[in-house]
Amino acid sequence: MTPELMKAGALAKIEHERRIAAISGGGGGRETSYGRIVQPGQLDVAHGAILYLDDITVSFDGFKALNALSLSISAGELRCIIGPNGAGKTTMMDVITGKTRPDLGKAFFGSTIDLLRLRENEIADVGIGRKFQKPTVFEHLSVFENLELALKADRGVRASMFFRLSGEQLDRIGAMLLLIHLKDSAQRTAGLLSHGQKQWLEIGMLLMQDPKLLLLDEPVAGMTDEETERTAELFLSLEGSHSLVVVEHDMKFIGELTQNGKNGKKVTVLHEGSVLAEGLLSEVQANEKVVEVYLGR
Amino acid sequence: MSAVLSTPMAVPLPAGGILTGKSWSAVFTAIVVVAVLVPVLNLMTPADSALHLSDYAVQLIAKIMCYAISALAMDLIWGYTGILSLGHGVFFALGGYCMGMYLMRQIGSDGQYRLPMPDFMVFLNWKQFPWTWAVSDSFAAQMLLVVLVPGLLAFVFGFFAFRSRIKGVYFSIITQAMTYAAMLLFFRNETGFGGNNGFTDFKRILGTPIATPSMRMLLFVITGLTLIGFFLLAKWLVTSKFGRVLQAIRDAETRVMFTGYDPLRYKLAIWVISAVMCGIAGALYVPQVGIINPGEMSPAASIEIAIWAAVGGRGTLIGPIIGAFFVNGAKSWFTQAFPEFWLYFLGALFIAVTIFLPQGIIGLVRRKKEGP
Numbered sequence: 203m204t205p206e207l208m209k210a211g212a213l214a215k216i217e218h219e220r221r222i223a224a225i226s227g228g229g230g231g232r233e234t235s236y237g238r239i240v241q242p243g244q245l246d247v248a249h250g251a252i253l254y255l256d257d258i259t260v261s262f263d264g265f266k267a268l269n270a271l272s273l274s275i276s277a278g279e280l281r282c283i284i285g286p287n288g289a290g291k292t293t294m295m296d297v298i299t300g301k302t303r304p305d306l307g308k309a310f311f312g313s314t315i316d317l318l319r320l321r322e323n324e325i326a327d328v329g330i331g332r333k334f335q336k337p338t339v340f341e342h343l344s345v346f347e348n349l350e351l352a353l354k355a356d357r358g359v360r361a362s363m364f365f366r367l368s369g370e371q372l373d374r375i376g377a378m379l380l381l382i383h384l385k386d387s388a389q390r391t392a393g394l395l396s397h398g399q400k401q402w403l404e405i406g407m408l409l410m411q412d413p414k415l416l417l418l419d420e421p422v423a424g425m426t427d428e429e430t431e432r433t434a435e436l437f438l439s440l441e442g443s444h445s446l447v448v449v450e451h452d453m454k455f456i457g458e459l460t461q462n463g464k465n466g467k468k469v470t471v472l473h474e475g476s477v478l479a480e481g482l483l484s485e486v487q488a489n490e491k492v493v494e495v496y497l498g499r
Numbered sequence: 500m501s502a503v504l505s506t507p508m509a510v511p512l513p514a515g516g517i518l519t520g521k522s523w524s525a526v527f528t529a530i531v532v533v534a535v536l537v538p539v540l541n542l543m544t545p546a547d548s549a550l551h552l553s554d555y556a557v558q559l560i561a562k563i564m565c566y567a568i569s570a571l572a573m574d575l576i577w578g579y580t581g582i583l584s585l586g587h588g589v590f591f592a593l594g595g596y597c598m599g600m601y602l603m604r605q606i607g608s609d610g611q612y613r614l615p616m617p618d619f620m621v622f623l624n625w626k627q628f629p630w631t632w633a634v635s636d637s638f639a640a641q642m643l644l645v646v647l648v649p650g651l652l653a654f655v656f657g658f659f660a661f662r663s664r665i666k667g668v669y670f671s672i673i674t675q676a677m678t679y680a681a682m683l684l685f686f687r688n689e690t691g692f693g694g695n696n697g698f699t700d701f702k703r704i705l706g707t708p709i710a711t712p713s714m715r716m717l718l719f720v721i722t723g724l725t726l727i728g729f730f731l732l733a734k735w736l737v738t739s740k741f742g743r744v745l746q747a748i749r750d751a752e753t754r755v756m757f758t759g760y761d762p763l764r765y766k767l768a769i770w771v772i773s774a775v776m777c778g779i780a781g782a783l784y785v786p787q788v789g790i791i792n793p794g795e796m797s798p799a800a801s802i803e804i805a806i807w808a809a810v811g812g813r814g815t816l817i818g819p820i821i822g823a824f825f826v827n828g829a830k831s832w833f834t835q836a837f838p839e840f841w842l843y844f845l846g847a848l849f850i851a852v853t854i855f856l857p858q859g860i861i862g863l864v865r866r867k868k869e870g871p
Contacts, residue, residue: 299757301753321756321761322753322756322757323755323756323757323758323759323760323761323762326756326757326758326759327759331757332757334753334754338751338753338754339751339754340743340746340747340750340751340754341750341751342746342749342750343743343746343747343750347743350740350743351740351743351744351747351758351760352758357759357760357761358764359741359764359765359768362739362740362741362744362765363736363739363740363741364739365739365740365741407758411758411759
């Protein structure tokens with residue numbers, strides 16, 4: 203053994219002992235962060251991001267629906283996503299909610315929950331709610347029953363057999379019926395609602411689940427101007443307490459969402475399965491590449 | 500929103516309880532008819548009286564009640580959950596075989612060969628019982644198997660099918676394949692269940708002769724009460740939140756998943772419950788009809804169960820029971836009156852129901868009630 207190596211070894215040992223002493227001294231410094239207990243399966247947004255997609259690639263028969271898509275949504279953020287047809291917006295939601303497995307990449311909910319390891323219902327259970335492009339409600343059940351099924355409660359078979367609504371839960375459903383303007387239709391069969399009402403019912407069902415993150419695929423499609431305005435108000439009221447990802451084509455709606463509520467809201471433009479631009483709506487609209495592929499007017 | 504929370508609930512609640520007062524009295528009437536009226540009319544009314552109910556009629560009604568239980572089971576899985584099974588006959592037959600094995604052992608040495616083994620085993624020159632017959636001399640054990648065998652088969656089959664997300668017509672086709680495969684298996688003598696002759700010529704049940712009027716009546720009453728009990732159980736299931744999840748699965752399964760429910764567990768639960776109900780129906784059928792053979796596992800037998808449910812009205816519970824009585828009642832009358840036309844009538848009936856009565860007989864009654 204050469205003297206140089208012995209000397210290096212001695213130095214390394216001194217350094218190691220110093221670090222051990224620093225930690226056991228129990229004092230301040232960055233070591234404290236090691237003491238924070240990370241609980242697997244529990245949503246952890248201490249690092250700021252609630253949704254983190256990295257390098258996600260999905261291909262269907264060689265066609266890349268998503269091409270190394272990376273995206274990060276902060277806790278409490280309202281993010282609008284725009285993009286031409288086929289840009290991969292819906293596929294992205296499919297990946298997040300477990301409907302489609304990506305060929306490559308990572309998807310995390312907070313810093314602890316690996317979405318790619320969970321099934322659809324488990325992802326819904328940890329707190330991601332999704333609204334489909336085409337409103338999907340339980341057509342043969344009443345509006346009330348639709349909300350009751352969505353209500354956060356034990357999802358097990360036996361629990362469902364013996365389930366009884368508590369007064370508190372009944373009040374929650376009542377409040378939700380009022381919020382989504384369906385109070386008078388509570389006992390109507392959901393299949394008989396108008397398109398706009400179905401959209402609202404689906405949003406209501408989503409909120410009954412108490413999700414932390416809401417994925418909304420074209421939430422105002424088929425709504426009247428007034429309904430659209432009310433939807434924008436509703437989403438803005440959720441901002442902060444929930445994180446929202448809104449995919450939309452309606453630029454007027456995007457404008458309403460980004461110009462009201464919290465300042466500095468970002469818009470992401472998807473194109474051919476990856477992020478083309480990201481920034482304030484005004485910046486994005488001024489971006490030449492974006493104008494070329496999408497806004498194009 | 501605080502205003503809403505402070506005011507007491509203003510939302511009209513769905514009706515509580517599993518049945519309305521009127522339906523409860525109907526259930527009570529049914530119990531009286533089955534447990535009091537029929538026994539009195541059959542056993543205590545002189546045979547020449549106009550009110551006398553013949554043994555033939557009692558046996559026919561008992562048989563149809565067994566069919567009605569399977570139609571009810573079919574409604575749970577098809578009408579409420581949207582899963583069409585064309586293999587429910589196999590559960591019915593397995594329940595029947597479990598009962599049949601016990602009845603075969605009860606024959607004792609009174610068979611054609613006067614030997615303590617069932618005739619078909621003597622004929623095949625078997626010296627001892629196969630392992631499947633290990634507990635066949637115990638009534639309690641065989642009754643447990645009536646539940647366990649169909650339940651276990653349904654669980655294993657359902658688990659793999661639902662986990663692979665096999666749906667719609669593909670699921671129906673593999674259930675047909677399942678019952679067909681079981682039929683071929685039971686046709687073989689080596690399987691140890693009497694081959695294509697199955698089991699028949701029963702003598703006793705629990706040591707008591709099986710063909711006496713009082714025993715027939717006892718079985719009739721048990722069957723009727725089982726049917727009513729299962730109807731109430733099914734009603735309870737479909738009016739619970741569990742039942743609404745099943746209907747939600749039928750209407751929009753992806754939405755159910757994205758709402759956080761695991762459809763696999765719900766489908767598996769109702770599938771097994773349905774199979775067990777069918778198995779019990781089969782076990783009640785065998786001692787009253789006096790025979791069980793692999794014919795009960797034929798694809799056509801399973802399709803018939805679905806037909807009763809469709810004719811009566813899917814998703815109504817009472818409809819399939821009515822459907823079972825209507826189709827089988829018509830069958831027994833027609834096959835006597837115009838034996839050669841029965842199949843034509845059956846065909847015409849299904850075409851008519853499909854075209855004019857998509858909601859079945861119950862749908863017609865409801866439309867009449869609500870007026871034009």
